[in-house]
Amino acid sequence: MARKRGTLMRSVTFRMPADRYAQLADAAAARGIDMSAILNLLLSGKGESVGRIKTEGASRQVGFRMPQGHFDVLAAVAEARGVDLSAVLNQLAAEALPALRAELERLRAPAEGA
DSSP states (O other): OOOOTTOOEEEEEEEEEHHHHHHHHHHHHHHTOOHHHHHHHHHHSOOOOOOOOOOOSOEEEEEEEEEHHHHHHHHHHHHHHTSOHHHHHHHHHHHHHHHHHHHHHHHHHHHHHO
């Protein structure tokens, strides 16, 4: 994902469940982009909130850069909810996974049919 020249970026690191990380990594690979790009696509997308997502099991640390404006909004939402930034990012990832899984299947279908 190309960013506008001069866009202020901020480094973000958080933990997410290992299975969710694997699914996002597969979606990123299918698109030919890196994890930073797929996570920033999640953050710039639109969708209905499904409430807080409870996660269990193994988790994996993820680090990426995002525009400062995205960070400011996410940090404000986290503060208003009384949770940390990791919880907000994990919720966004969980909400986007069904669409990303469908896209992954669509992108893999031509390769599997060959």
